[in-house]
Amino acid sequence: MEQVIFTERANQIVRKDGAVDFTIACNRDSLAGAVSQRACVFCGSRVVLYPIADALHLVHGPIGCAAYTWDIRGALSSGPELHRLSFSTDLKEKDVIFGGEKKLYQALTELIARHKPSAAFVYSTCIVGIIGDDLNAVAKRVEAEQGIPVIPVASEGFKGNKREGYHAACKALSKLVGRGDVSAVSPLSVNILGDFNLAGEIWIIKDYYQRMGVEVVATLTGDGRVADIEKAHGAALNVVQCSGATQDLAVMMQETYGTPFIRASYFGIEDMSQALYDVAKFFAEKDPGIMDRAKALVRDELSMLYPKLQEYKKDLKGKKAAVYVGGAFKAFSLVKSFRHLGMDVVVVGSQTGTEEDYKELAAITDEGTIIVDDANPLELSAFIKEKDVDIFVGGVKERPIAFKLGVGFCDHNHERKEALEGFAGMLNFAREVHATVMSPVWRFTPRRSGKAASAATSCTSPERPCDCAEVK
Amino acid sequence: MTLLRHTTPEIKPRKALTINPAKTCQPIGAMYAALGIRGCLPHSHGSQGCCAYHRSALTRHYKEPVMAGTSSFTEGSSVFGGQANLLQALENIFAIYEPDVVAVHTTCLSETIGDDIPQIVAKARQEGKVPDGKHVIYANTPSYVGSHVTGFANMVKGMVRGFAQKTGKKNGRVNLIPGYVEPADMAEIKHLAEALGVKSILFPDTSGVLNGPLTGQYSMFPEAGVTVDELKASGDAIGTLGLGEWASAEAARYLDSEFKVPCKILDLPIGLKATDRFVDTLRQLAGKSVPESINFERGQLVDVISDWHQYFYHKKVALAGDPDQIISLVEFLVTLDMWPVHIVTGTPGKRFEARIRELTADIPHEVNVKVEGDMFLLHQWIKQTPVDLLICNSYGKYIARDENIPLIRHGFPILDRMGHVYFPTVGYKGALRLCEKILDALLDKQDLTCPEHQVELQM
Numbered sequence: 001m002e003q004v005i006f007t008e009r010a011n012q013i014v015r016k017d018g019a020v021d022f023t024i025a026c027n028r029d030s031l032a033g034a035v036s037q038r039a040c041v042f043c044g045s046r047v048v049l050y051p052i053a054d055a056l057h058l059v060h061g062p063i064g065c066a067a068y069t070w071d072i073r074g075a076l077s078s079g080p081e082l083h084r085l086s087f088s089t090d091l092k093e094k095d096v097i098f099g100g101e102k103k104l105y106q107a108l109t110e111l112i113a114r115h116k117p118s119a120a121f122v123y124s125t126c127i128v129g130i131i132g133d134d135l136n137a138v139a140k141r142v143e144a145e146q147g148i149p150v151i152p153v154a155s156e157g158f159k160g161n162k163r164e165g166y167h168a169a170c171k172a173l174s175k176l177v178g179r180g181d182v183s184a185v186s187p188l189s190v191n192i193l194g195d196f197n198l199a200g201e202i203w204i205i206k207d208y209y210q211r212m213g214v215e216v217v218a219t220l221t222g223d224g225r226v227a228d229i230e231k232a233h234g235a236a237l238n239v240v241q242c243s244g245a246t247q248d249l250a251v252m253m254q255e256t257y258g259t260p261f262i263r264a265s266y267f268g269i270e271d272m273s274q275a276l277y278d279v280a281k282f283f284a285e286k287d288p289g290i291m292d293r294a295k296a297l298v299r300d301e302l303s304m305l306y307p308k309l310q311e312y313k314k315d316l317k318g319k320k321a322a323v324y325v326g327g328a329f330k331a332f333s334l335v336k337s338f339r340h341l342g343m344d345v346v347v348v349g350s351q352t353g354t355e356e357d358y359k360e361l362a363a364i365t366d367e368g369t370i371i372v373d374d375a376n377p378l379e380l381s382a383f384i385k386e387k388d389v390d391i392f393v394g395g396v397k398e399r400p401i402a403f404k405l406g407v408g409f410c411d412h413n414h415e416r417k418e419a420l421e422g423f424a425g426m427l428n429f430a431r432e433v434h435a436t437v438m439s440p441v442w443r444f445t446p447r448r449s450g451k452a453a454s455a456a457t458s459c460t461s462p463e464r465p466c467d468c469a470e471v472k
Numbered sequence: 473m474t475l476l477r478h479t480t481p482e483i484k485p486r487k488a489l490t491i492n493p494a495k496t497c498q499p500i501g502a503m504y505a506a507l508g509i510r511g512c513l514p515h516s517h518g519s520q521g522c523c524a525y526h527r528s529a530l531t532r533h534y535k536e537p538v539m540a541g542t543s544s545f546t547e548g549s550s551v552f553g554g555q556a557n558l559l560q561a562l563e564n565i566f567a568i569y570e571p572d573v574v575a576v577h578t579t580c581l582s583e584t585i586g587d588d589i590p591q592i593v594a595k596a597r598q599e600g601k602v603p604d605g606k607h608v609i610y611a612n613t614p615s616y617v618g619s620h621v622t623g624f625a626n627m628v629k630g631m632v633r634g635f636a637q638k639t640g641k642k643n644g645r646v647n648l649i650p651g652y653v654e655p656a657d658m659a660e661i662k663h664l665a666e667a668l669g670v671k672s673i674l675f676p677d678t679s680g681v682l683n684g685p686l687t688g689q690y691s692m693f694p695e696a697g698v699t700v701d702e703l704k705a706s707g708d709a710i711g712t713l714g715l716g717e718w719a720s721a722e723a724a725r726y727l728d729s730e731f732k733v734p735c736k737i738l739d740l741p742i743g744l745k746a747t748d749r750f751v752d753t754l755r756q757l758a759g760k761s762v763p764e765s766i767n768f769e770r771g772q773l774v775d776v777i778s779d780w781h782q783y784f785y786h787k788k789v790a791l792a793g794d795p796d797q798i799i800s801l802v803e804f805l806v807t808l809d810m811w812p813v814h815i816v817t818g819t820p821g822k823r824f825e826a827r828i829r830e831l832t833a834d835i836p837h838e839v840n841v842k843v844e845g846d847m848f849l850l851h852q853w854i855k856q857t858p859v860d861l862l863i864c865n866s867y868g869k870y871i872a873r874d875e876n877i878p879l880i881r882h883g884f885p886i887l888d889r890m891g892h893v894y895f896p897t898v899g900y901k902g903a904l905r906l907c908e909k910i911l912d913a914l915l916d917k918q919d920l921t922c923p924e925h926q927v928e929l930q931m
Contacts, residue, residue, distance in 0.1 A: 032544045033515075033561030035569070040521020062580050062615035063490060063818075064497030068525035070867070072532075084870075085478055085848075090490035091616050096584060106488035115478060126519055126581040127616065130550060157519035158545040158581060377539060378569070381690040396528050400537045406688045446688030 009034070012373040014362070022362040026353055026373035035376045038351050040157035042125055043069075044165020047414070048245050049121050049153065049172060050083055051075035051196045052224035056117035058087045060104050060135065061125025065157075066090075073414045075196045077223050078203075082115055091127060101133045108142045108150065118226035119149040121172060129156030149226070151175050162326070163244055163352050170248035173220065173229065177253060180227060182234025188283050188290070189215040191232045191259075193250055194241035195266070195421070197222025198414070204422035205266055208276060212293045214283065220246055233257040237282055239264050239275065244327045244352050266421035267333035267429075269305070269340060273298045301423035309340060312430040317342035319390040319437055322383060324375060324398060325412060328353030328361060334393060334412065335364050341430055346387040349375050377401055390437045406445030408436030477874060479848060481855040491848035492867065494792045495818025496884075498613035498623030499577050500526040501652060503540055505627035506575030508658070508676025510697035513571040514540040517558055517587065518579025522615075533885040534655075534682040534893055539692050541565050541574070545581055554587045555595070562593075562608065563601040569692060572700060576610040577627060583614035607700060609634030619819040620884065621718045621794050624652045628723040631675055635700060636707035638731050643708040646757055647733065648674045649723055651716030651740050651796050652884075653898060655679040660896035661715070661741070664751065667766050670758040673702045673709060683893045707731040711757045715750070716740045716796030718821055740796045741898045743804025743906070744773060769900035776907050781809060783911060783931070788837070788857075790814035792850050792864040793883035795824045795843075801863060801882070803831050804903065808910070810861075811835050814853040816845035847871065861913060878913035880906075 011025040046069045050057060059066035066088030077083065089095075089103050108120060120142070122135055135152035143150040153172045155165055190209060195202045202222040209216050217235040218228040238250045238261035250261035262282065264275035280294035321343050323334050328350040335345045348361055349372035361371055370383050377397070384392060384405055392402035395413035402409040410432050412420060418428040499516060503526045506514035516523035523542035530538040541564075543549070543557035558576070565574055576589055589610040596602050611630035613623040628649060648665060650658045659679035665672040680696025706712075706727060712735040714724030724735035736757070741750035748770075755762055777784075789805055789812045791798055802812045813835075815828055825841045832839045840853050847864070851871045854862075858875065862868050865883040872879035886892045896902040915931060 031560075031564060032557040033541050033564030033568075034544070035513075035539050035541055036520055036524075036544065038520055039524035040519045043521045043524065058489075062497055063493050063495060063619070064499070064522070064525065064615045066490070067493050067496035068529055070492070072528075082478055086490075086492050088490045088493065089488060090493070091580075093614070093616050096580070096616050103488040110484075110486065110489065114480060126545075126550070126579070127584060130581065130584045157521045158550045159547055161520065377537060377690070378692065397524075397531055397538070400531060400535055401690050403535075404537060404686060404688075404690045406686065445686050 009374075013375075013379070014358075014371045016362050016365055016367055016369045016371060022359055024355060024358045024371060024373060026355055026358060035378070036374060038161050038374060040161065041159045041165040041168060042123060042155040042157045044162030044245075045123060045153050045155035045169040045172070046165070047073065047162075047196070048166055048169035048221060051077070051221045052119075052121075052226065052229070053077035053083045054080045054118045054225050055083065056087065056111055056115060056120040057083055057123070058089070058104075058107060058111065058120060059123045059125065060089045060100065060128050060133070061091055061123070062127060063088055063090045065123070065125045073196065074198050074417070075222055076198075076200050079225070082117055087111060096127060096131055099131055099133055100128065101138050104133065104135070104138050105142065108138070109146070112142070112146045112148065117148065119151065119176060121151050121153055123153045124156045126157040129158065149176055149179065161352065166245045167248050170246060170252060173246075173249050174252045174256070176226060176229045177232045177249075178230070178257070180231030180234070182231045185217055185231060185234035186215040187236055188213060188287055189217050189235040190237045190239050190279060191218045191220060191235045192216055192222075192241070193220045193238050193261070194246040195219065195222045198416055199419040201266070201419045201421035201425065204419055204424055208297060208422065209279065211297055212276065212280060212290055213287065214279060214290075220249065233259060235259065237262065237279065239279060241265060242327050242329050244329075263329075265329055265333045267330060267425065268337035269302070269423070269426055270336050271333045272422055272426070305423045305427055308427055309430055312434045313340070313342045315434060315438055319343045320387060321345045322347035322380070322387065322389040322392045324349045324372075324380060324392070324394045326351050326395070328357030330412065331361055332364060335361070337426065337429060340426070341433060343390075343433075345369065346389060347372070347383045349373060381405060391433060406442055408433075408439060408442070410436060479851040479855065479874070481852060483849065483852045483856075490818075490846045492846050492851075493818050494816050494846050494850070494864075495619035495621070495794075496529070497580075497615035498618050498620060498626065499579055499615060500529060501620035501623030501625070502575070502577035502611050502613045502627035502630075503527075503538075504530060504620075504652070504678070505624045505631070505676045506577070507538065507681050508678040508697050509573055509575065509631065509703070510695070510699045511572035511693045512697065513565060513569055513574050513692070515561065515565065515574050515576045516540055516542045516579060517554060517576050517582045517589065518543060518545055519581055520544045522579045529885055530682075532887045535890070536682045536684065537690065538682075541569075543582070550581060550585060553585055554582050555592050558587070558589075558592045559596050559599070559601060562596045566601070566603050566606055571606075571693060573607045573609060575627060575630065576608060577613045577623065578611070579613070580615040583612065607634065619794075621652055621796070621819045625719050625722045628676060628720065629726050631703055632706055632723050632727050635703035636727060636731055637704045638707040641708060642710050643705055645671045645673050645705065645709045646754065647706045647709045647712035647724070647727065648672045649712065649714045649720035650674060650677075651714075651719040652794060653740065654892050654896070655681065655683040656892070656894050656896040657898040657902065660899045660902060664741075664766065664899050665754060667763055668751065668754055668758065668760050669763070670754055670760060673706050674698060675703060675706070707733065709733050711735065713738060713750070713754060713757070717823065718795045718819060739803070740800045742797065742800035743903050744770075744777070744807050744900075745803055746800045747899055747903060766900070773900045773903050773907070776904060777808060780907065780911055783914060784808040784810050786811055787861060787914060788813050788859040789861045789863060790850060790854050790859045790877075791862075792816040792845075792847055792868065795819050795821055797883060799824070799827050799831070802828055804906065806831055806835065808907075810910075811837050812839065813837055813857060813859060814840045814850055816842050816847065816850045818844060818846060820844050851875075861910065878917045880909050880913055
């Protein structure tokens with residue numbers, strides 16, 4: 001392979017080899033100069049809090065931070081849509097010199113009067129961290145005057161990557177939790193954490209829990225409402241999806257309110273079923289019938305799903321996938337989901353995985369699989385070519401790279417248009433994978449059209465069979 | 473369901489806040505401009521979020537890979553300055569990605585902590601971190617000043633400041649600064665210059681960079697864009713045409729004052745009259761006559777306007793976008809006998825309102841203009857005085873849906889349609905396309921919503 005890997009990054013990329021103990025370097029700052037696919041603290045906080053639909057989300061900073069996060073994520077709401085507007089104090093040079101507190105106060109006061117939100121989140125940006133505006137003081141004053149929670153989010157961009165942003169968001173959320181009356185909450189109740197209701201996914205999951213007889217108190221944060229979050233401490237259990245985004249909140253709630261939590265993934269058949277069984281097991285003492293209901297639900301859903309999946313599998317068997325996602329937890333589910341389609345994941349990586357995450361990935365993938373932390377586009381492109389994959393699963397910045405290489409793509413990130421969670425989501429996923437892997441367009445792309453030709457002209461380069469056509 | 477129905481019709485003056493912006497920040501404009509240099513890696517000197525956001529936004533708009541480096545600021549850099557980060561970044565970038573040029577732009581963070589880019593770049597060169605024959609240019613683009621448009625202008629100025637040379641011998645070429653327009657527009661401007669027989673240097677030039685073909689290869693540096701040699705030669709040109717005051721004037725004037733390359737600043741050649749002025753000025757500058765092929769294109773445009781003028785007649789239009797674009801669009805709408813009545817730009821600049829007032833002076837209707845306005849205000853105006861057509865970027869779709877107005881997407885960003893990348897709106901051909909888009913929008917709505925007995929087959 002051509003030289004595309006920084007020597008400093010060599011130990012962030014591992015090829016699975018069963019003979020050697022697995023170690024990988026991760027969770028460290030991106031190298032300056034690297035074309036990293038990572039984002040900042042603000043980005044992490046914003047994606048976590050943004051779906052709370054009846055809250056005001058005011059970005060305190062220059063216009064860019066608000067402009068780039070204006071309704072870019074399809075976090076659906078069943079009611080108010082205040083979260084889809086973009087509010088910014090639009091700081092100017094003068095504010096940077098003299099401070100932006102007055103402007104922030106005015107903006108908050110004006111917005112709360114006009115839109116009557118249930119709470120307000122005020123996001124710090126890099127510049128606010130430098131000029132030292134006292135967000136806490138302003139928030140406290142407005143909260144006292146307006147009578148709604150006004151919560152500063154310490155999301156100065158330079159303080160780290162998305163992970164720190166998740167933490168700041170969880171701290172902000174913890175200030176809402178505990179304010180509500182929980183006397184009417186059922187003993188059989190959960191909060192759904194770490195789901196953002198992209199394409200309406202949280203509605204699917206909520207429906208499953210309700211069918212099992214479990215009350216969903218708060219959804220954090222997809223289709224979120226302030227009043228629900230305020231009584232989240234009344235739930236008997238937190239079910240936390242995604243390895244990074246909201247786990248900190250679950251930990252805080254465990255410490256403060258004693259609410260236990262379990263981790264879950266709603267992607268793919270095994271993980272979805274496991275999530276329901278885990279919740280059923282948790283409530284089995286209080287409600288002995290719950291496990292039977294969970295099993296019946298899974299059986300019903302699977303009996304509908306399974307035959308349809310087989311149809312897709314016929315075409316997809318033996319195809320190869322590369323996965324590069326934000327959190328590693330999602331990657332686990334994807335590896336398993338692809339197996340159901342008869343496909344292998346041959347490259348897998350994440351922006352924010354921990355060593356533990358990567359060890360688990362190594363455990364569930366096949367020999368030779370490339371495992372990578374914080375990859376850059378050149379590396380990803382080299383891996384795609386080396387492994388001759390048929391589909392790349394990633395986010396917005398990876399999509400055009402896959403297409404340029406003549407490889408199918410599935411957005412499993414912010415921009416997914418189909419619900420991919422739950423049993424219904426598994427079918428949608430299969431359809432999306434089928435649509436892109438089997439697309440006739442790849443027949444017209446140089447790499448793939450050359451593939452047939454290279455086979456005919458007896459390819460002599462077994463290491464890089466896919467490159468023969470390019471050399472011609 | 474309530475789709476974003478949060479806009480209140482009563483307008484109260486707002487000083488402290490922007491809602492639904494009609495602009496974004498400087499660095500993304502600098503990044504876009506830098507992508508128009510062949511073999512150039514834009515570099516964001518700030519937190520890695522800035523870079524990720526700009527790359528994502530540009531990727532969504534162009535559906536193409538967008539590469540850029542970042543200094544990946546941390547808490548430490550924000551206290552001690554970003555020099556160490558930039559030095560390391562330059563060393564890494566040249567070692568691994570091997571660009572010919574790195575175009576550094578600053579962010580609000582690096583500006584506020586006071587990093588001195590030329591000094592850091594000089595140090596990098598001294599320490600051998602910038603290999604011989606490789607280049608670093610820069611632009612100061614704090615996010616709390618100007619907008620994406622001024623960021624673009626600053627980086628274009630950075631190009632001539634970094635590269636232009638004067639040998640004392642004129643090369644007979646004309647510098648064309650196309651403004652903050654789409655790759656297809658840049659190609660169209662080159663096409664017009666070629667048709668006139670003018671040897672030009674167009675910069676930046678993103679055509680072929682952000683609308684390239686699927687090749688089966690991924691290349692960080694597509695074989696397109698203005699070359700370093702061409703940029704060097706800009707100092708020996710016989711003249712510069714800067715298209716668009718906001719995006720192009722800085723660089724054009726810099727070449728004029730530093731290299732004595734005379735410049736003219738024209739409006740973006742969008743619409744009949746502005747394209748006429750462009751063609752005429754270029755013709756005079758290069759001493760050429762207008763070829764029949766260009767006359768033919770112009771004639772087709774006038775023909776279409778005459779064929780369809782009754783459908784344009786006095787239709788009211790609301791616009792939001794960048795000043796250079798809006799000025800030319802408003803002029804063209806007036807040419808079409810349409811009434812642009814609500815006009816917003818997020819980008820600051822005093823001359824904007826005066827230009828719009830001048831262009832709309834003969835419209836017998838009140839015209840609302842707001843500089844440093846936002847789309848929330850535009851929506852409020854529309855609620856008070858409804859319009860027949862909205863021209864703005866993809867964020868206009870919320871207003872269009874709420875108010876049931878046809879929308880023509882124009883400007884940045886366009887996140888939900890493909891045409892802007894491939895079909896120009898500049899030149900006579902671009903104006904023809906605008907006519908098509910306007911008529912399609914107006915007439916599609918009429919066909920779908922008029923009473924059944926009024927549905928016309930022949931229009």
